Amino acid sequence: MTKIYDKAAKLFEIPEIALPFMHLFLNDEECRMLEVMERRDYSPAELCTVLSDITSAPETFIGKAYSRGVLSKSPHGCETWYAPATFYVRLAFFAQYEPQLWARVPVAERADIDEWYVEQYMNGAKPRLEAALHGDAFIENASFYTLQETLDLIDSFDFEPYVVPCNCKSVAMNCEKPRNVCMLFGRGINSEWDRGHGRALTKDQAKELTRRADRNGLMHTSEKATAVCSCCGCCCYPIRASKRLGAKGVWPMRRYLIHWNANKCVDCGRCVAVCNFGAFQRVDGKIIFDEKACWGCTICSSNCPTGAISTEKIKRDAAPAAL
Ligand code: SF4
Ligand code: SF4
Ligand code: SF4
The missing domain is CATH 1.10.10 (Arc Repressor Mutant, subunit A)
Structure with missing residues (x-):
């Protein structure tokens, strides 16, 4: 050098x-x-x-x-x-826009850089999370939303989104889930749009993308009209940072409890396939549900063909500041 x-x-x-x-x-x-x-x-x-x-x-x-x-x-x-x-x-x-170059970095070194990145991200997010929980700020990916709530959210915005490759999945490369799923709204300086990236979506296209993401096991998170995210549990930096900060349930805010009715279950395995945290598993051919592993994202419910998985909205005295 x-x-x-x-x-x-x-x-x-x-x-x-x-x-x-x-x-x-x-x-x-x-x-x-x-x-x-x-x-x-x-x-x-x-x-x-x-x-x-x-x-x-x-x-x-x-x-x-x-x-x-x-x-x-x-x-x-x-x-x-x-x-x-x-x-x-x-x-x-x-990583998002020159993936062929990022792939030239050997796997072990890429993993080290990813580890550095998640630490940096976590250190930056910690004060934002604390401020958000005190109502003094907002944090990205503040809450999980159900599929229907996400569709309604897209409808409720005054402006249309654009889609960019998910930066978490592009950097981490920990899974093969769809990457072109990150919907943003900001078009100001330093936004992806202002830098010449992104494809504008109509609301119908945005909603179809959301339904596809749901079928592919991606969880819906959002915050104050800046992004609608479709996240996996293995690449998503907010979720990985949340795990390290011990903020499960708080960031992204869990808003639903999950109830599984074994009598309605036909053992199809969709919930096992979509759950990012292994809360639903197949053991000896039978489906089991480990409530403690659940983050409350609700995509198992939207993917269950028999209605065996229902959701119950968590009642809070006051809406959490980060919502
Ligand atoms: S927060 Fe979710 S959708 Fe957004 S970039 Fe990260 S994993 Fe992708
Ligand atoms: S998706 Fe529903 S029916 Fe299929 S295994 Fe899971 S709980 Fe049972
Ligand atoms: S079991 Fe919990 S974490 Fe897994 S998909 Fe269902 S709601 Fe999400």
């Missing part, structure tokens, strides 16, 4: 485990740009001047670097300026 790359690596906050793969995450020109920019904001004109020694088409270069999550935007009065992003920001875009 050259000196210039060492400096760029430090400025971009690349963890040691990812350094051997730095050439996959950043191209030469981006490394040179990061070195010159240091860690401060630039107006577009100033950045174009800085980049004139690095590229003959600075504006196009800036657009690409922003799209790739190498640069971020920052508001400056009525202007929008640019600042270097960090490896943490870049990693999600890299």
